[in-house]
Amino acid sequence: MPDPPFPVPPGGLAPGPLRIDAEFAAAATGRPLPETAEELRAVLLAAAAELGLAVVEADLRVTDLLEEAPAPEPAAPPPGRAAPVTDDPVAEAVLLVPGVAAVTDVLGPPVHRAGGAVRVEFAVAAEHPPAEVARAAHAAAAAAAPEGAAVTVLITEVR
Template identity: 45%
Template sequence: MTGDGQWGHDGWAQAVRSRLGLGRLLPLGGAGDGAWIAEEAAVAVLRRAACGVPGTVLGKLRIAPDGTGVAADAAVPAPPSALPPGPLRVEAEAEAVAGGESLPAVADRLRDALFGACADALGLGVTEVDVRVTGLLEARPGPSVVAGPDARPDPSAVVGPDRGAAALRGPEAEAAAAVPGVAHLTGVLGAAVHRTGYHVRVELAVAPGRRALDVAAAVRSAVAAAAGPDRSVAVLVTAVELP
């Protein structure tokens, strides 16, 4: 195999590993919002929210369609294999300190924290959060205990083939990168700005403290203005940077 062939194989393998690390691509907002977020990026935000619930350790955490089968057609072409817009459900497992509050009260506090993060930090259309307390802890956990058995690499550490200075090519990329709340453009599925006919898809990381759906909406407006008339724009959030 030639050197060029080896580099091509290595690059493809890295792209596959990066894509698998994202998990599902979840709809942000509704059918008209044209935005999606990687499940692992959303999970990282929810785990941080769970840190504010004392006396608990969050374990497995999953975000998926709520099972009703209700979905809508997105207003713009979706990223590859992305879920269609529709209601979502969060399933969480946690351990709680023995001898403290009742387990239903602990579950309620954790449920409220996760619901709040879904709405206020992300903009996910979550209709149900199911929290199960699966075990008891003898000692009160420290605030840094956030990892669970399903923990995978933080998507903010996933380096795509087009991340960095090379991602800032063209008016659409420059417009997206200039939007407040955009930490940087990414390129996990390929180019940070992917153009196909009259459609543009932008991949990005959201800066700390910014609501993902609001940033995505601002990016769509800025990119649409830069791309010219009759262009549809979709945004994929691959990471949400934490404070």
Template identity: 50%
Template structure:
């Protein structure tokens, strides 16, 4: 039987699927003891911004487990479908100017990606695979990191209030559901961080703040769904 609101429900379901797919992989921040993840879309925006000035223009960027079979188990449950907290591999296709030796451009791009992954995000990257897809006559213009649009949310409980008050938290978000999702003895907090703060450091502080604010001190996982531009 088809109800009157059937098409609307189908449209809503399709939009939710598109939004989830747009987030990309859920990447581990830090190690197995950190209980924190970041969406591939959010991480890629930071990495693309960092690549600006290397002489390369990043066309495609992919982040995945370097070897999922070697990844340890996280100390807390992660978001559904999240990658385990092992080392990561970055793959990037890029174009570069012919006015500079390609090996030098590739080295600069690799260094920029590794530095941003570690210092701005907290990703443990084991390798960076690069592929040249085009040669340019002129130096590519600087790229601004594209901020992903996310649905923000106001704190609705003690956990959300504690998370929102941590320095470096821009807002709570609801890309995968509510900003705070509760299970048995466990909470998952979803948020956006400021580009002026290392994402992993913010996530660690949020986990401690939420665990201390909620009765019975539940385990806490954090998912970063966006990183805003730095001031």
């Protein structure tokens, strides 16, 4: 496989099949632990498939047994960073895509150009499916990029 035009982001994996390795605590509900683990595995694999990830295995370990299930707590939205200012036509095209909350500059400028490649990074609005937004953002970026450019989109946060 040829090297990608951009390095893999920090914490990212090279393209290819993925494996989920996770630990969880289970409440003593009278259900056998293997059933609970299998239900969690199915949820994780379904979420990965919805995101378009090629997950080949989900290895789960029970690390704690709880007397009762904890009450669900609503997750607080992460604090949003100020969006960088850019007048790049690729960034402007991506910002018009429904579900794109902002362009970001986590790994450098919002639009990075190297050789014949263009990478644009952005935040997705929490209420939109990231995989759908990424596909639409890729199409918008490709339409605005120079003809023949290899276009990569990178979701760096969910807001």
